[in-house]
Amino acid sequence: METCPWCEVGKLSTVMDTVYWELPDGLRAVEIDETPSFYCDNCHVQFQSDETTKEIEDQLFLIDTKQLGKQTTYEELLKMKRVLKRNYFDFT
Template identity: 45%
Template sequence: MAENTVKLCEWCEENTAHAHQSSVYWELPDGSRAVQIANVPGLSCSHCGMEYQEESIINEIEDQLMLIDTRLIDKVISYKELMALPRLLKKNYFRF
């Protein structure tokens, strides 16, 4: 998404959401701990103030966490580093 592209906000439904990167906290699939993922692509709405990730990004993160050796992740990892980690399986067979 281009930095200056304006989108419809999923929360307030105003055409005021812009590309934004933020840190998010995610519980690992095994429930053992949570990690901080930095510089995650998302949207920020200038009308309602909501910052969020689109469903496609959420699915990418969840799939990657299911398919990698999570012991390789420290307490903080960047989105790009997370997505570059080698997968143990080619895809998430639990996503239909």
């Protein structure tokens, strides 16, 4: 089990969490349920891995966000039809 990167003391557990993400156009946010996350038993912070964060951000760039409601699940988001083949704004 990993140590929490925030408090450097607590132990992390894997949880499914609800997160709220601002869309790339900045006009609104979407609720994403059942998102893979980590929870610290010491400082009680919940956060997503860098990989999960990148998956969400890339997918929001690649889909037609007008088709996205106010709420979705992580799996539903990742299954949405892509308009672009890749995130052309990712320069990493």
